[in-house]
Amino acid sequence: MIVVTAAGGPTGTAAVRELRRRGEAVRAVVSRRGPRPELAALGAEVVVAELTAPMSWSSVLAGADALYLVWPTFDPDEAEGAPALFAEARRAGVPRVVYHSVLRPQLRVMPHHAGKDRAEEALAGSGLRSWRVLQPCAYADDHDGQLESARVSGVFRSHWGLRTGQSLVDLRDVAEAAAVLLLEDGLDGGTFEAAGPEALTAPRMAELIGERLGEDVVADDVVPGGEVPTSYVGRCRRAMYDHHRAHGLVGSPRVLAGLLGRPPRSYAEHLADLDPAVLGLTS
Incomplete structure (x- = not known):
């Protein structure tokens, strides 16, 4: 039995899907009661915590062979909450914990990176017998929501400028890497980057999106304006965009390729696999 937290979100759902594809029993932890048709359709046991x-x-961790601790994005409680969950896992005797972190958590200028960096520090001192850390970069999937508008307008909006690069990773590859870390031996104490190949x-x-759509698409620089937001989520987003605009966020694909046993999917491959409806195209 594998326990996956934040299972109602994109990362958690993708992990549940991959684990079920491999025939593993999964307990999917969600934060609120209510129908979870996608998780139920995957055959996961859904629990609220x-x-x-x-x-x-x-009770949530009872009988668990491993815990995949995914924390909701931009949550200010992660720095304290994740270590508390590591302690719960140790008390429950969970044999293995995989923590879903982020590429370059030591970049503490971004508050959500700082929270994950502190959680990783706590994990190393948690006393857990077997732990691993997965550090993905930004997802290629995060940009799928604007592809239809890019088709209509011919514009792809970038919040991180036009000069710096990011090693976008396909969420399916992240889920597959997480499954490897949850299920395979010989990886204890490891920290594993999950970065795309370019x-x-x-x-x-914009060029690749245009090729997929068969339309001309150009990139537009969406420069943030006004004062830095006061909310935690707003501050995280602004700090992230500012840092990516200045420095990008690039990692090596070699580690992820080693976990997958193949090269990570490229952005062109990600686009090619999308349902035409996501692109605003007829099937």
């Missing part, structure tokens, strides 16, 4: 609420996790600038992404 709030990551930051004071509660005993003994450093993509926004103009290059």
Whole structure:
């Protein structure tokens, strides 16, 4: 039995899907009650537990062979909440924990990176028998939502400028890497980057999107304006965009290729596999 937290989000759902594809029993942890048709269709056991609420996790973790700790994006409680969950896993005797972190958590200028960096530090001192860390970069999938508008307008909007690159990774590859870390031996104490195979600038992404759509698409630089937002999520987003605009976020694909046993999917391959409806095209 593999326990996956934040299972209702994109990362958690992708991990559940990959684990079920491999025939593993999965307990999918969600934060609120309500129908979860996608998780139910995958054959997962769905349970409700709030990551930051004071509660005993003994029943959630009972019988677990491994825990995949995914934390909701841009949550200010991660730096304290994740170590508390590591302690719960240790008390419950969970044999293996995989923590979903981020590429370059030490870049503490971005608050959400700082939270994951502190969580990784706590994991190393948690006393867990077997732990691993997965550090993905930004997902190629994060940009799927604007592809239809790019087809209509001919413009791909970039919040990180036009010069710097990012090693966007396909979420399916992240889920597959997570499954390897959850299921295979010989990887304890390892920190594994999950980066795509190329450093993509926004103009290059626009070019590839245009090729997929059969339309001309250009990249537009969406420069953030006004004061830095005061909310935690707003500050995280602004700091992230500012850092990516100045420096990009690029990693090596070699580690991910080693976990997958093949090269990671390219952005062109990601686009090619999308349902035409996502692109606003008829099937």
